[in-house]
Amino acid sequence: MKRQFATFLLRWILNSVGIWVAVRLLGNGNSGATSAWTFMMAGLIFSLVNSTLKPIVTIFALPAILLTLGLFTLVVNGLMVYVSLALAPGISMTFAHSIVAGIILSLVNYIIGSALVLQREEKEQYVN
Template sequence: MKTLLKIILTALAVVVLAKILPGVTVIDYTTAIIVAIVISLLNMFIRPLLVFFTLPATILTLGLFLFVINAIIILLADNLVDGFEVSGFFTALLFSVLLSFFRTILFSIFKDKNQIKN
């Protein structure tokens, strides 16, 4: 249930960001849910590989290269999902930063009360 809630909240953040950012387009809510699932899967499987292979660049830039990896994940989601478009790299970079920010806020609002006690 917690995973489903996170996917729905991520889809909500994707829709809001598509309305705010001029270079991001999502055609409907179903596409936003698919984008949320694809981003979650890419973060689960592809992101660790990218982090591992770019570890020297990440260390050299003191972790700032992780923003580039997040933008690459967004561009991969753009290529995989029809109905979701990001106009370029810098738009994907801004989208990924804002998506992380919105997800953090939304997840903290809906945090499980049992986690607070522990």
């Protein structure tokens, strides 16, 4: 349970940083005065939406994902970013920019996942 909570906290923090980077690069001009707490809230919302809503949307989008050989997952990731930022107060982004932000956040989550797997393998190696 501790490991799962620590993983969630790490994803939350790094998703917040990823959203900050994406908004700074791609966001509308009105989000220049947002605070760190706004991005932390957006990161929390994104983490929750990503863990609860994304599996359901992915199942419904499975025919399109299969037809496009997986490229439609970029649209699903963009939709998750768009929904998250629509729920977050003070941050806005167009859907096209949300798709690019989804790519950025997917890379962040991939790096986190890879680092956690490597860390887990190192611990198992020392135990054996």
